[in-house]
Structures are given as C-alpha cells and as structure tokens.
Amino acid sequence: MSLRHIFIVYRKELLDLLRDRRTIISMIVVPVFIIPVLMTGVGGAAVKIVIKAQQQIPDVMVLGGEDSPATLAALRALRTVKLAPPSADFTNLITEKTIRAAVAIPKGFDAALQSGEPTGVQIYIYEGELRSSIGAKALESFFQDLRERTVRERMAARNVPEMLLHPLNIRQTNVAPPKKVSGNLLGSIIPYLIILMCMTGALYPAVDLTAGEKERGTMETLLCSPVARTDLVLGKCAMVLTASLVTTLLSLGSTGASFMLAKKMAAGMAGGGELPLTMDVSSLAAVFVMMLPVAIFFSATMLAIGLFSRSSKEAQSYLQPLLILTILPAVASLLPGVELNYRLSLIPVLNVSLVCKEILSGTFHWNYIALIFASTCVYAFAALSVAVALFKRESVLFRT
C-alpha cells in the first residue's frame, strides 16, 4: 500500500468530481437548501396553515333547538363560530366543506336543563379535517361551559359547595431540561435526516468513480498504471468518503441553523416567548463523530456495488434497494418504544440512529457509544475489504 499513490488518486478524483455539477448538487446544494426547506419551510408552512385556520371563523350549523331560545341566542352570540342556516343535507355540506361542523339540539333542551332532566347534544364533524375540528372544538367548548354553568347553578340552588366537585387537582410540570425535551422531539428525525444525507453525498461519486469509469472506458487506462489495485480503491473510497462527510457536515450545520431559525419562527408565530427547545454544538459534533464509520461503511458499500455494475444505470438500480434498506432501520428508530440495548447496538444504521437520539438529548451512554462505534468500524472495514476484493477480480472489472 502506498500513501503517495492513494493521495494522487484521491487528488485527481477530487478535482474531477468538483468540476461535475451533479456532484456539487448532491454534495452541497442538497444539504444546504433541502434541510432548511424541510425544517423551516415545511414546518413554518404547517404552523402558518394552522394559525390561519384558527383565525378564520368556521361556519357551523345548528339543527333543531327552535324550542330552546336561550341556547340558540347564546350560540348566535358566539364569536368563535358563524351560524349557517339549517339544512337536512348537513352531512354532505360538512363533507364538501361548505360548513365545518353541525350540532343537533334535541327538543326541549332548555327546558330539560331547567328541570334537571338528562339531555345531550350531538356534534357532527369531518374526522381529520383541520377546520372541522376547530369548529367542533368551539361548539364543544360552548356546551362544556354550559354544562359547568348549569352544574354550578344546580349546586348553588341546593346549597352544595362547589369545591365538592374538585376533590383533587392534577397538574403537570416539565422537569426535563430544554436540551432533553429537544432531543426527544427532534432526536429521531435529525439522525434520520443526517444518515440519509450521509448516504446521498456518497451515492453519486461512488457510481461515477466505478461504473461511470467503466462506462466511459477510462478504467482500462487506469489499470495500465503501476498503482496497486488496493491503492486505487482506497484513493477512490477516500474521495467518496470526503463527499459523504462534506454532505454530512453541511447537513449538520444546516440542521443547527435551521433549528434556530425554526425556533424563532415558531415563537414569533405563536406570539409568545421562546420555545423550551435547545441544541448545542457539542452534541452535533458528537453526532458527526458517530457518523464517521457510517460514512466509511456507506462509501465502501456503494463503491463495491458501483464496481460490480456494468453501467451507472445498473448501479443506480442496485443502489435503490440499498437506500430503502438504510431508510428502514433509520425509520425504526422513530418508532415509539424503540430504545437502545445491546442487541440493537449491533444493527447497522439503527444503532447509530438510536445513539444519536440519546446524544442529542444530552445523554451519553459511553458503553453503547463505544460498542456502536466499534461495530460500525467493523462493518466499514468489511465493506472496504469487499470493495478491494472486487477491484482485483477480472470478471468484475471487465463485466460488460
């Protein structure tokens, strides 16, 4: 093995790929622009949609209640809903979003409230529709107030103290520091994004440096040089790794910046103070260190697949299942209840995803961190060995 040869190959591949627009897009443009768009753009748009929906007064319909003027008058006086004229076709009107919700008031509703007889209302909604749920919530809130007021009046009439209704109070207080809250909320999605970016960064160079080289006919030119095949693979792998790490680093930087921006935007839109979320540079740096062997693993695996393929097209068709295989364990770490243990520490991608989640929430399980780092290094070495072995096989190099 010659470090000089590896460096010569690496330097040439770097120069070659930096002149390629597609590499620049996958290595720089995607992490710098896609993550902020995902985190601030999509998140901000979602918050805006909710706020806008909350600001718009939903049209609701009152069915019946002609003999309950007091309730009807109170409903008409509500500022949170706008009453639409009653119609027998209210279900279609709700599903067509002409109105957002309807409430059916039974006959003798006011009288029943007065007399103390049991009664009730029925609210009709469009399940899962945002503005319908806002309309229904306004109606529900109105009738809950009415129920509580009625109870209070009845208790007062019977001289029963109101506190009898509240034998105990239940309160929740968050004791977790903001870093842990953030880690729990964002700790799953961020490693998932970073893993995806780490892979995306390696994908195009890995294909271009192997199958692309076969396709263009430059592989034979390279094989005529006195450089050992191992050095050629290591030089190429170092380049793919650089692309992957640059993408990962930019993704992490972009994630941190987007997070701060999203936090400010959310606070601004909510009209309140700062949200109790935080993310520090040391956690992001630790995530980057954990991603190092993952990036080597991805680079070597993709290089091996690219080498085996006859053309860039074939390589891409092999790499698509790999992308799904990678996404699956990353997604598994998002599932509730999936916690880090020794068995999961050996599953590639899932292990890093889970430990990064812990790191982002400020928890450093050193035993798991060491095990995961070591096991990922073993996988990376195995993938690299496969790539080197493939590069020495004529049947692979001249597979056309």
Add this chain to the structure above:
Amino acid sequence: MIEARELTKVFRDKKRGEIRAVDRVSFRCEPGRIFGLLGVNGAGKTTCLRTLATILRPSSGTASVHGYDVLRQPEKVRSHIGFLSTATALYGRLTAREMVEYFGRLQGLSEALLRERLDAIFAELDMHEFGDRRCDKLSTGMKQKVSIACTLVHDPPVMIFDEPTNGLDVLISRTVLNFIRHCRQRGKTVIFSTHVMREAEKLCDTIALIHHGAILAEGTLAQLRERAGAQDLEDVFISIVEGSR
C-alpha cells in the same frame, strides 16, 4: 524485450462454457523492432496484449516484460510499459495537461522530472495549443495525442499498441503510425496488434498471425510470403488460416 512462454488465458462463461481466448502463445519481441500481432476480430489479440500489460492474469504460462515477470511483478511491468489502444479513454473533466500529469505522477515521476517530460512531449506532439483545454472538448486527433502523451510520459522501454488506429481517420492514423515508427527508432520494444493487413505490412519487422487464440505462423513478411507462396499479405493470412483447419 517481451517474451511470452506458453501464455494462455481462459475465460469461463455461464452460457458459452470455457473460452480459450489465448492458447499457449509463445513469442519474443526485441528492442528496436516492431512485433505485429495480426488477426481478425475476436482472434485473441486484445486479451494477449492485456495479459502482457498485466491488466489480465494468465491462466497458465507466463511472460516477461523488460525482464519482469507478469505474474510475480505486475506493478514493475506496468511501470515499464506504455499501453495505447482506442479503448483507453480520457477523463473528460480533466485538461490535457492534468491528464498527462496524473499518469506521470502515478508512474512515480518527481515534479521536476514531470515538468521536464511534459514540456518535451507537448513540444514533440504539438500539444501546447490545447494543453489547458478539457479532454471532453478535444477533437479525436487531439485526444489521441493526449493518450500518446500519457503512455510516453514515463519514457517506457516497452510500448504495447492494441489496434491503436481503430476507428480513426486517415490523418490521425498516420500520426499514430508515425509515432509507432518513432518508438522503434528510439530503440523501444514495440508490440502492435491490428486486423489491417496494410498496416502490418508497412510497419512490422516480425508478424505473428493469431487465430482462435493461437499463433499459426510467425516471421518476417518475406518469410511468411515464402511459407504461404503468396505475395499479398491478405492472401498469406487466408492461406495460413485455411491451412491450419
């Protein structure tokens, strides 16, 4: 000097079974002479030359190139040869200069020597005009000059040409053929494969007729003519191939 001894290369194909691309080939190429491998497409010329260049490993037999064994010292062999074929492509995003520099560095040249060699080759091949142009923007003739420069940068004592004029127009072919002659004048060992009879006739000091991976006849043009009893090389070739059946 190149010396092939019972050189054999067998490929195994799932559909076609065992293919003997090169079958117990033995020959000797001397410095300052051009040795021609003449054969039809698929005769085994490329496989034979790739084996000599250590891109492929022989299944049996061996060869030595400039005193280095292809099996035991493949990297030494590669540092003493220049390999040129029409299949050896260039890196499109590198300039002509960067391309030659890359191969010079891979051959272990120091930066000072590389600069010296580069200036000499660029002057010799008249490449200064397009030296800083990207390879994908060059004409076929310019590309061929860059390929030649890459093979020459380390001044190898052995030159291997695998159908170097294939698909080239007459002017570029002439440049390549002149370059091959020039290599002979410099005392290099030259092995040259072609299926074009006229090229072999004009260029080679010794010709080996290769068919189905095996060498059927070897000698000077005069010796081959005498053996076949024909004057035209095409007739000589057909006569020897038919005589081998």
